[in-house]
Amino acid sequence: MAKPKRAVGIPTVKLWTADKRATFLAALAELANVAAAARLAGVPETSPYKLKLIDAKFAEAWEAAIDEGYNRLELLLLRRATYGEQADGEDAPTISTTLALGLLKARQTIARRGPPKLPVPMYGEELRTELRARLATLKNDG
Incomplete structure (x- = not known):
């Protein structure tokens, strides 16, 4: 019997x-750049986003x-505004001022908008009840 395939792109403990x-x-703390x-870190660029969704400590x-x-x-x-770009130093990231401001x-x-509101997953009877309620609303509106 063939082993079921793992969903593509889902992070695993083995990968992370x-x-x-x-x-x-x-690197994220140093660069502020996920990719x-x-x-x-040697992981696919989309993998951190997926791990963030399923691992609260990582998030x-x-x-x-x-x-x-x-x-x-x-x-x-601030250092550039005060002393000019020559004051960046060797440890400064290579980034244009325009891009950094953007x-x-x-x-x-x-930050002003706040984190996105993700739906709370529902299962079993709770999900069936919610679906029935939504279908009833659609029937009444139509």
Whole structure:
């Protein structure tokens, strides 16, 4: 009998070792860039987003890391505004001021909106009851 195939792209414990998590989160804190952090951790670029949805501890660590990354970006821009780009130093990320400002603006917009409201999964009788109620509403409206 053939083994059932695992859904493509779903992160696994085997893929996300402790070292890969640590590498990803450290890179995210430094770069504020998910794709770059994923590449450094050696995982597919979409995998961190999927893991974030199913692992609350990882999601919490992600938020802390991304906040740190954006704080670094703000400090970089303040240093540039005060001393010019020559004051970036060797450890500064290679990023244009325009792009850095755009990223910070996007981050602030997202922060004002708050996290997306994800539906709470329903199963069994709860799901059947909800579906029946929605179908009844559709019949009454139609």
